[in-house]
Amino acid sequence: MDEPCKGAVEGEIIMKDSQFEAKLVAAKPVNYASNAEFTDTVMDSIQSSEILSSWVRKMSVNKKETFIMKFKHLPRIAIIAIALGALVVVSTGAYAAYQLLWQKPEASVSKPTTSQSGRKEVSLLFSQCGTQYSPERYELKRDATITADQIENVVKAQCELQTINEWAETTYGGKLSDGSYSLDSKSQAMRHPGVSLATHIKSISESSITFSGQSKYNTQDTTLDVPKNMRYIANGTDVTSTQFKPGDTVVYVTSQGTRQTPKEDCTTDACREFGEYFTTHALIAVIKLNRPFDDYDQSAWQSLTELSVCQGNKEDLCLGGYSGSIDLYMNTKSQDFKEKIISKEIQGVITELNGKNFKIKSSSRSIYTVTTPSDIVSYFNNNKSADYNNQKIKIGSTLSVRYNEKETEHTKTIDVDKVFWVTVKLEIVKKGDPVKLY
Amino acid sequence: MIDEQKHITQILNGDTNAYRGLVERYQTGLIIHCENILKNRHDGEDVAQEAFIKAYKNLNNFSKDKAQFSTWLYRIATNLCIDLLRKNKRQVHIKDIEERLEVVQLNHIQEEEIQHIRKVIQELEPPKYAEIIKAYFWEGKSYQEIAKKYETSTNTIGTWMSRAKVQLKGKLS
Numbered sequence: 001m002d003e004p005c006k007g008a009v010e011g012e013i014i015m016k017d018s019q020f021e022a023k024l025v026a027a028k029p030v031n032y033a034s035n036a037e038f039t040d041t042v043m044d045s046i047q048s049s050e051i052l053s054s055w056v057r058k059m060s061v062n063k064k065e066t067f068i069m070k071f072k073h074l075p076r077i078a079i080i081a082i083a084l085g086a087l088v089v090v091s092t093g094a095y096a097a098y099q100l101l102w103q104k105p106e107a108s109v110s111k112p113t114t115s116q117s118g119r120k121e122v123s124l125l126f127s128q129c130g131t132q133y134s135p136e137r138y139e140l141k142r143d144a145t146i147t148a149d150q151i152e153n154v155v156k157a158q159c160e161l162q163t164i165n166e167w168a169e170t171t172y173g174g175k176l177s178d179g180s181y182s183l184d185s186k187s188q189a190m191r192h193p194g195v196s197l198a199t200h201i202k203s204i205s206e207s208s209i210t211f212s213g214q215s216k217y218n219t220q221d222t223t224l225d226v227p228k229n230m231r232y233i234a235n236g237t238d239v240t241s242t243q244f245k246p247g248d249t250v251v252y253v254t255s256q257g258t259r260q261t262p263k264e265d266c267t268t269d270a271c272r273e274f275g276e277y278f279t280t281h282a283l284i285a286v287i288k289l290n291r292p293f294d295d296y297d298q299s300a301w302q303s304l305t306e307l308s309v310c311q312g313n314k315e316d317l318c319l320g321g322y323s324g325s326i327d328l329y330m331n332t333k334s335q336d337f338k339e340k341i342i343s344k345e346i347q348g349v350i351t352e353l354n355g356k357n358f359k360i361k362s363s364s365r366s367i368y369t370v371t372t373p374s375d376i377v378s379y380f381n382n383n384k385s386a387d388y389n390n391q392k393i394k395i396g397s398t399l400s401v402r403y404n405e406k407e408t409e410h411t412k413t414i415d416v417d418k419v420f421w422v423t424v425k426l427e428i429v430k431k432g433d434p435v436k437l438y
Numbered sequence: 439m440i441d442e443q444k445h446i447t448q449i450l451n452g453d454t455n456a457y458r459g460l461v462e463r464y465q466t467g468l469i470i471h472c473e474n475i476l477k478n479r480h481d482g483e484d485v486a487q488e489a490f491i492k493a494y495k496n497l498n499n500f501s502k503d504k505a506q507f508s509t510w511l512y513r514i515a516t517n518l519c520i521d522l523l524r525k526n527k528r529q530v531h532i533k534d535i536e537e538r539l540e541v542v543q544l545n546h547i548q549e550e551e552i553q554h555i556r557k558v559i560q561e562l563e564p565p566k567y568a569e570i571i572k573a574y575f576w577e578g579k580s581y582q583e584i585a586k587k588y589e590t591s592t593n594t595i596g597t598w599m600s601r602a603k604v605q606l607k608g609k610l611s
Contacts, residue, residue: 018474018538020607021575025467026547027555028576034462035578038469038483042461042490046454311520320524330496332510342536343517402517421517 107159112148115139116361117349117398117438120148121307124155136317137307141427143436144303150295154304157295161198161251164287168195168253172284194254194281198289198296201248204241209286211252224254224283231285249289249296254281302428305438307363312344313410317363318400319347319438325400325423326388329376342407343420347400350393353377356416360399370401370414376422389435398425398438442507449497461490464508466578468515475519475535479580485522489515512539558609567602570595 107124115121120140138155140148172193202212202221210223232239244250289296307317346368348360355375360368377393385392393399402421403414425438442463448456465486472489473482493511500507516539562568566588573579573587581592581599588595 018471020603021470021474022467023547023551023555024559024571024575024606025470027552027559028466029556032572032576034465038465038487038578039458039461042465042487042494043455043458045487045491046457046494308524311524327492327495330492330514332496332500343513343520420513 107156109152109155122151139305141303145299146303153295154300157291158301165195168193196252198251201246230283234288249293251287253285255284310345313346315364319425324426324428327423328380329372329422331420341404344405345402350395350397368412371416373416391437393424457494472515472519485518488518570598571602
């Protein structure tokens with residue numbers, strides 16, 4: 001659930017407010033208790049295996065991850081129970097409102113071409129997916145479950161799902177979350193909207209609908225009661241149930257509720273042991289999808305890598321979306337704000353490796369020369385590779401470099417003082433796949 | 439103020455638990471910083487956690503001569519916020535974010551000013567305004583958690599917070 005905007009507006013007011021808030025934080029007395037739960041979570045994480053580094057966490061489907069974090073105050077078993085039972089939940093980010101019911105989403109993609117990394121890629125010429133920002137290009141992963149010819153259909157299907165998700169959040173997010181949190185001093189409840197993955201109607205009656213588990217994350221049939229005011233939606237408009245039949249490809253929107261009651265002997269807010277826990281799903285709407293089911297499949301979508309404009313380098317594209325990375329180096333040098341230095345990012349395939357120096361070729365075919373304090377590539381290959389499926393970084397691997405530079409400066413030589421963070425990009429099609437470099 | 443370098447030395451000598459002190463010291467400010475960029479508390483907490491973990495894993499490279507831990511930590515978190523905004527297809531206003539990063543890092547606030555702020559917070563009326571300021575800015579509670587305590591909605595807490603801040607700004611100016 002998004003929390004209310006704290007009155008921030010653009011420009012100077014934001015800055016003054018931020019500084020004011022920073023002063024309030026700085027005034028915290030040393031002996032004041034901080035959030036022990038947050039501290040415990042961080043400490044638990046750093047004490048776990050190094051292999052569970054950022055890329056593993058990023059491998060989780062982001063929306064599921066967001067959902068889990070909402071319940072991080074629960075005991076682990078309860079979190080697992082929620083995760084297993086959960087549908088893909090609408091992202092908590094509130095984007096531009098999607099007007100009325102349905103405007104047909106549009107996405108026009110170019111014919112596939114071959115990228116400099118040897119993958120098939122398409123450019124997104126125009127999209128109307130309800131978001132403020134869209135990737136510039138999609139690249140087909142090497143282990144993709146789809147062919148280049150299918151990219152357009154998959155992108156269009158994802159565009160439609162995104163629109164529906166945003167519509168559900170806009171339409172039901174506030175209504176369900178408002179005032180739904182606290183029940184009494186002990187038990188607590190939450191309610192929020194969720195949109196399923198694409199599925200099929202297996203059977204439908206006036207009182208219930210059974211959805212067949214057709215996707216990787218939803219392998220069991222689900223039967224839900226049909227409430228009186230449930231909406232049937234097709235082509236962006238409300239329709240009647242007569243237009244729905246077994247075999248239709250649909251997604252459904254539910255109101256998801258959870259309630260936890262702590263054990264009787266639990267007397268503090270910090271109690272983690274809950275005696276009672278349950279979750280419910282109540283149908284709000286069933287939405288017919290227009291494309292074949294395979295276009296909406298998660299593994300099809302995850303076969304694509306999003307590329308969007310690199311931060312601070314408008315001429316180049318950087319990998320985003322469902323991708324991961326392994327940290328190779330991080331600089332700890334302080335930033336000098338007086339010079340108006342900003343953080344920039346560049347990504348590219350390695351064209352030359354020479355100890356502390358390496359060269360990468362970006363998407364615009366520019367060559368960047370990067371220098372690090374030590375030979376980070378050899379270090380990874382000799383000491384860390386075994387932890388990552390014996391993958392070796394070599395010419396052709398994709399590196400991401402974050403560096404600090406004046407906003408107006410655009411050098412292709414990133415020296416050791418400028419480099420902030422270097423990672424090697426991974427190619428992940430589905431969670432559980434062996435680690436493979438991009 | 440905690441002895442930052444002492445904690446870091448202890449951690450580098452194998453005392454992982456010493457990191458707890460740094461997490462406790464900086465978590466509230468960092469969460470609020472991320473929350474302000476991402477406009478979402480849960481995402482802000484997630485990113486702040488990720489930043490603490492990344493900082494810990496790279497602590498062996500840390501040099502007190504070159505950097506202050508908090509400055510470095512905020513830079514990591516800010517980059518992660520930008521990554522998340524991009525991943526979620528949200529607009530990224532780099533300049534605003536960089537400026538925000540600059541102003542939130544108060545390295546030279548005087549003890550006298552700190553004492554004054556604490557005193558003014560105590561004087562807020564009604565007293566619940568002081569309580570919510572302390573809960574949010576000192577204890578690291580979210581609006582949702584504060585709302586639960588007062589058995590009211592997060593929107594009401596937002597309103598109280600705005601009024602409390604107006605009152606505070608008036609008294610501090």
